[in-house]
Amino acid sequence: MAPEPLTRQQTDEALAALPGWSTDGDSVSRTYSLGKHLPAAALVMHVAAIQEELNHHSEISLGYNTVSVTVNTHSVGGRVTEKDIELARRIEEIAPGHGAS
Numbered sequence: 001m002a003p004e005p006l007t008r009q010q011t012d013e014a015l016a017a018l019p020g021w022s023t024d025g026d027s028v029s030r031t032y033s034l035g036k037h038l039p040a041a042a043l044v045m046h047v048a049a050i051q052e053e054l055n056h057h058s059e060i061s062l063g064y065n066t067v068s069v070t071v072n073t074h075s076v077g078g079r080v081t082e083k084d085i086e087l088a089r090r091i092e093e094i095a096p097g098h099g100a101s
């Protein structure tokens, strides 16, 4: 069953517990800074593994020492759902271990 889109207020409330994450109303996103390129690339791989586990996938981009993640739920027409918040929470759990801030 497809998840229900969150209202903007529900999204804002969920992101209040996820510092650094923001929303434009249609997706949630965060950019992480890391010291160097390879640790940033390692974070991308770790996020990719989590995404496969959750079967929920972000747009993720790798810079020299940055990783940017943007996600919404395609199956409900590109709206924010609890699945996006769950992915954001999971990324927050592992990002500090990569030296990301």
Ligand SMILES: C[C@H](O)[C@H](O)[C@H]1CNC2=NC(N)=NC(=O)C2=N1
Binding pocket: 055, 056, 057, 058, 071, 072, 073, 074, 075, 076
């Ligand atoms: C068939 C497969 O389960 C779907 O395409 C999954 C895969 N990953 C997904 N990722 C995101 N962000 N939204 C989806 O609706 C989605 N659906």
